[in-house]
Amino acid sequence: MLKIENLQARIEEKEILKGINLDIKPGEVHAIMGPNGSGKSTLASVLAGREDYEVTGGSVDFLGKDLLELSPEDRAKEGLFLAFQYPVEIPGVSTTNFMKTALNEKRKYQGLDPLDAAQFLKLMKEKMKLVQIDQALLSRSLNEGFSGGEKKRNEIFQMAMLEPKLAILDETDSGLDIDALRIVANGVNQLRSKDNAFLVVTHYQRLLEYIVPDYVHVLYKGRIVKSGTKELALELEERGYDFIKEEVDQAIA
Amino acid sequence: MDATSNIKSAYAQLEGKSKNLSAFQEENWKTFSGIGIPALKHEEWKYIPIKNVFKASMNIAVEHDAFDQSALSNYILPGTEDANHIVFYNGRFQEHASKINEKDKLVVKSLEIAAGDEDAAFVETNLGNSQGYHPDGVNALNGAFAAGGAFIKIKKGAVISQPLIIYHFADSSNGFRFSQPRILVSVEDNAQVTIVETYVNHGGGESLTNEVIEICTGRDSITRYIKLQNEGNLSNHTGTTHVRQLERSNTHAVTITLDGAVVRNNLNMVMEDEHAESHMYGLYLLKGNTLADNHTIVDNRMPHCESNELYKGIMDDQSTGVFNGKIFVRKDAQKTNAYQSNKNILLGDQASANTKPQLEIFADDVKCSHGCTIGKLDEDALFYLRARGISEKNAKALLLHAFASDILGQIENEAIKNYIETLISDRLSLEA
Ligand SMILES: Nc1ncnc2c1ncn2[C@@H]1O[C@H](COP(=O)(O)OP(=O)(O)OP(=O)(O)O)[C@@H](O)[C@H]1O
Numbered sequence: 175m176l177k178i179e180n181l182q183a184r185i186e187e188k189e190i191l192k193g194i195n196l197d198i199k200p201g202e203v204h205a206i207m208g209p210n211g212s213g214k215s216t217l218a219s220v221l222a223g224r225e226d227y228e229v230t231g232g233s234v235d236f237l238g239k240d241l242l243e244l245s246p247e248d249r250a251k252e253g254l255f256l257a258f259q260y261p262v263e264i265p266g267v268s269t270t271n272f273m274k275t276a277l278n279e280k281r282k283y284q285g286l287d288p289l290d291a292a293q294f295l296k297l298m299k300e301k302m303k304l305v306q307i308d309q310a311l312l313s314r315s316l317n318e319g320f321s322g323g324e325k326k327r328n329e330i331f332q333m334a335m336l337e338p339k340l341a342i343l344d345e346t347d348s349g350l351d352i353d354a355l356r357i358v359a360n361g362v363n364q365l366r367s368k369d370n371a372f373l374v375v376t377h378y379q380r381l382l383e384y385i386v387p388d389y390v391h392v393l394y395k396g397r398i399v400k401s402g403t404k405e406l407a408l409e410l411e412e413r414g415y416d417f418i419k420e421e422v423d424q425a426i427a
Numbered sequence: 428m429d430a431t432s433n434i435k436s437a438y439a440q441l442e443g444k445s446k447n448l449s450a451f452q453e454e455n456w457k458t459f460s461g462i463g464i465p466a467l468k469h470e471e472w473k474y475i476p477i478k479n480v481f482k483a484s485m486n487i488a489v490e491h492d493a494f495d496q497s498a499l500s501n502y503i504l505p506g507t508e509d510a511n512h513i514v515f516y517n518g519r520f521q522e523h524a525s526k527i528n529e530k531d532k533l534v535v536k537s538l539e540i541a542a543g544d545e546d547a548a549f550v551e552t553n554l555g556n557s558q559g560y561h562p563d564g565v566n567a568l569n570g571a572f573a574a575g576g577a578f579i580k581i582k583k584g585a586v587i588s589q590p591l592i593i594y595h596f597a598d599s600s601n602g603f604r605f606s607q608p609r610i611l612v613s614v615e616d617n618a619q620v621t622i623v624e625t626y627v628n629h630g631g632g633e634s635l636t637n638e639v640i641e642i643c644t645g646r647d648s649i650t651r652y653i654k655l656q657n658e659g660n661l662s663n664h665t666g667t668t669h670v671r672q673l674e675r676s677n678t679h680a681v682t683i684t685l686d687g688a689v690v691r692n693n694l695n696m697v698m699e700d701e702h703a704e705s706h707m708y709g710l711y712l713l714k715g716n717t718l719a720d721n722h723t724i725v726d727n728r729m730p731h732c733e734s735n736e737l738y739k740g741i742m743d744d745q746s747t748g749v750f751n752g753k754i755f756v757r758k759d760a761q762k763t764n765a766y767q768s769n770k771n772i773l774l775g776d777q778a779s780a781n782t783k784p785q786l787e788i789f790a791d792d793v794k795c796s797h798g799c800t801i802g803k804l805d806e807d808a809l810f811y812l813r814a815r816g817i818s819e820k821n822a823k824a825l826l827l828h829a830f831a832s833d834i835l836g837q838i839e840n841e842a843i844k845n846y847i848e849t850l851i852s853d854r855l856s857l858e859a
């Protein structure tokens with residue numbers, strides 16, 4: 175579904191991604207862990223099409239298309255979704271209003287008729303239940319004055335509405351209380367199917383107890399330096415990143 | 428013939444024709460002859476090349492041009508067919524074409540007549556009050572031609588249910604049209620009214636409308652005022668809306684500028700008595716070469732008054748937005764609350780904005796604040812929306828619409844709000 179080969183990217187003059195390789199197949203869940211500043215959000219942003227980053231090498235194939243050639247909106251319409259680490263506050267635009275625009279633009283792209291008001295409302299209700307989010311929140315200005323947890327839950331709500339083929343969750347678990355964590359994980363699990371895939375960026379093993387990954391990767395200094403199964407996450411939780419950092423830094427030296 | 432001698436010959440035709448306003452006209456003519464049209468070095472006109480707008484070839488109407496009544500129906504704001512309509516044509520009040528439904532509550536007549544009947548005392552004290560705030564040739568020139576104006580009175584305690592919509596037609600089919608509407612409004616004690624002004628340039632040529640409207644809001648009255656400017660890009664405008672607020676009166680003004688060549692709006696709120704309240708909102712959504720300049724004044728003369736002000740601008744292409752907000756708090760005006768904010772978004776690389784708050788405070792127990800911003804569209808917000816599959820064009824439209832929406836939300840009349848909303852959505856070309 176997603177095949178990343180030797181992806182390199184920089185911002186201003188700073189090299190951040192230094193050759194990422196990753197292959198995600200339908201139905202799989204991949205987790206990416208790694209110390210602060212290692213490039214996890216950068217990878218997510220580059221995949222979503224943020225233009226501040228300059229791709230200096232490598233390729234990304236998404237469902238047979240050259241992802242890097244597509245505009246951010248077309249990537250989304252092709253089925254890519256990014257749950258932001260820091261969701262943006264947009265005064266004057268409600269979640270409901272902008273989701274309707276987003277959903278209908280996607281349907282148009284797919285050659286489908288737009289949803290009318292009643293159909294849209296029905297879909298909303300269904301997805302609201304899934305992530306246990308309140309109507310009042312969705313009518314307010316997008317993320318404005320939302321608590322940290324509400325913002326994250328709103329990201330998952332949007333994911334549920336858009337039903338992406340590949341969802342990248344960038345630290346969606348950060349700032350969530352235990353109940354919210356369970357609700358978010360539940361939302362993700364209900365959307366899991368053999369046809370779609372997840373790339374979950376997290377610092378905590380805790381989330382992976384709820385969303386059980388098929389693979390765990392460690393990103394360090396712009397490279398994936400170690401890959402394994404869910405046991406790797408447990409080992410990291412116990413030992414921290416030092417042992418991996420040492421291995422890598424020695425290899426470079 | 429230059430612009431001034433053109434104006435002179437028009438004034439000569441008019442001189443001596445008015446019975447009740449000739450002294451007022453003469454006095455203004457004297458002022459105008461002395462100082463003329465302001466140059467760029469005039470502090471209050473430094474962003475506006477107003478001298479260039481006054482063309483030698485201007486057509487100035489001094490006699491009553493006949494207005495074709497049937498033309499009005501093409502321009503009625505949608506959903507306001509039942510409103511009270513007042514028509515000005517080439518700057519002159521057209522009584523025959525105006526339509527007042529609530530005649531028992533509302534008096535509309537020519538200013539010339541009002542200056543000689545039972546309203547003469549009101550005219551005497553209120554006509555020309557704006558001159559003290561704008562001692563320039565533009566204001567005086569309007570005064571010199573005041574006899575073509577209208578007088579409006581909302582009677583004591585009257586609640587006018589339908590808005591009072593003033594249509595200003597400028598006929599530019601025979602070349603550059605220069606019009607000078609003059610309006611004097613008395614909102615008597617406890618009365619409530621919504622006054623709307625809108626402008627139509629028909630004929631497709633150039634025009635300049637130099638308007639003065641002076642309003643006195645009585646005790647406990649509520650006045651809503653909407654000024655909508657959406658003429659073509661050949662239409663120039665210099666207008667002053669001057670409000671003298673008496674005790675506990677409440678004024679709410681919304682100024683929307685969507686098109687024009689050179690546009691200057693002065694809005695003055697003079698808090699002459701205690702507990703007066705005024706709200707001033709503005710939206711200028713500019714494109715092409717439009718230059719729109721909003722100058723506002725809140726003059727707090729007495730204690731316990733409150734004012735709120737928010738102006739927002741979106742400038743595309745090479746357009747320019749100017750905001751100047753003066754707040755005076757005089758020595759006696761303790762316990763004044765005055766807030767002001769101006770926010771601008773520049774879309775075009777060649778677009779520009781100038782913003783200047785100007786607070787002069789001589790009382791010590793007051794709460795005043797002001798803030799202004801000039802920026803581009805928020806890149807993070809734009810990316811967020813695009814990452815959800817919304818095209819760049821629609822994402823921009825959504826953000827701009829959101830930016831404009833808190834000004835639109837201030838318009839209480841649903842029909843007028845919806846109409847302006849449509850104009851703005853069309854402009855931003857938001858596709859559902
Ligand atoms: N706009 C930018 N300008 C300069 N440097 C940047 C910019 N964006 C990211 N970086 C740098 O790139 C590096 C990687 O950042 P990134 O946000 O991808 O890290 P991360 O792995 O997501 O970290 P965290 O776990 O803290 O979220 C950091 O050193 C960061 O400072």
Ligand SMILES: [Mg+2]
Pocket residue numbers: 214215216259344345
């Ligand atoms: Mg990050």
